[in-house]
Amino acid sequence: MTGIEEAEAQLSEIELLTSMFPSQNEFNIRDQLALAELREYVEGRTDYLPSSRPEFVIHQKMDTEDLKGLYVSLFKVTVAISCTYVVDYPNVLPDISVRCPELSRAQQARLHADMNAHLKENCCGEVCMLSAVEWIKDNAHLYITKNPAAQGLQRVSTETPPVEVFTRLWIYSHHIYNKVKRKNILEWSSDLGLSGFCMPGKPGIVCVEGPQASCEEFWARVKVLTWKRIMIRHREDIPLHSQSGGEGNVTSLRRFSGFEEAMFDPHGNRGNHMDLGQLYQYLNERGCGEVFQLYFGIEGR
Structure with a gap:
């Protein structure tokens, strides 16, 4: 954390995301202490810079087309978008990772590279998590292709049973x-x-x-x-x-x-x-x- 402006921007974004995704199934802050330290610093209750970096994850269900055109209906995928703030955010991008069972490692790497390029071009110096979520919603289907085994499974179920x-x-x-x-x-x-x-x-x-x-x-x-x-x-x-x-x-x-x-x-x-x-x-x-x-x-x- 280099200054109060960065801290204020980070806290404002977290509060906005909390209001937009009120369910813990959609938005989960992984370290409540880091958020508390950030809030205390922004509100002037401490002069000490936060020792922890806020981390959170956004879960989104998205409709994705079968790219081979064998089925008319859409199938759903669950995407987890994890974010860890870096000290200079939003002057630099935070650490964002996207997880989805249907993404191979190569597809995931391409998605990360293209997403970061988009955010660097369009969100320089501004908070970017809503832009990241919207970009993933609009583009995730371009990186997800179903293999033959997965296509067979889609006849039985369009969603993977949740892991307990x-x-x-x-x-x-x-x-x-x-x-x-x-x-x-x-x-x-x-x-x-x-x-x-x-x-x-x-x-x-x-x-x-x-x-x-x-x-x-x-x-x-x-x-x-x-x-x-x-x-x-x-x-x-x-x-x-x-x-x-x-x-x-x-x-x-x-x-x-x-x-x-x-x-x-x-x-x-x-x-x-x-x-x-x-x-x-x-x-x-x-x-x-x-x-x-x-x-x-x-x-x-």
Whole structure:
């Protein structure tokens, strides 16, 4: 980050994309902490330059013609457009990558080269992600050709079944005191079949793990409550292989046997601070010790 103007442009673009793609299935910010640091810098609440670079992904379903002309109907493809801001953006292009199962590596390389050439010519010094999305919508079909095997599959189905994903969300809150919120967290995790824990106090920490859709539903419910500050500090997504048995995979990947509210020797005038050494031991016993440093910036012991 070289200046406040770049930071303001980046934050404005993220807010615009959030309003245009309100669903997490369409627009997902991968590092909420990076966004929080960017916002604090733009709003003048800190003089420190953001230490992380915002990353996000935009998912779009697009109709693509069969280029060999064997079928009249269109088939749908799902395109994932990933973006990582660089320090000088929008003075230089961000790192943009396009992923699609129907794209070969050679097709993907050509698409990237042509997209970047278009953006350099038309978006120099300006934010460019909407232009990138529109260009991909207009041109992706030119790079996607179906092979004979894929053509055969199209007679049965026009869409590839979604890959099941196991997700673990590590949520950070400035504090968790309110009894109603704590009750909601316990009830919602149970309703959605999620395991993990909630550490109330200041700061507040929540971990939920289970099927991706259930974790995202939990986050959608929690984030709309009134908080001073709440964010996904870290996210783990692990694809499940159906041939191994999805439910068995979920069970084997869980680090927590159920969901609980965990207290670690509360102290302080209001009894709202926890013993972080005990928290580290709790995490370490469950194979999650490395997360402690992500939350607090120091190695646990």
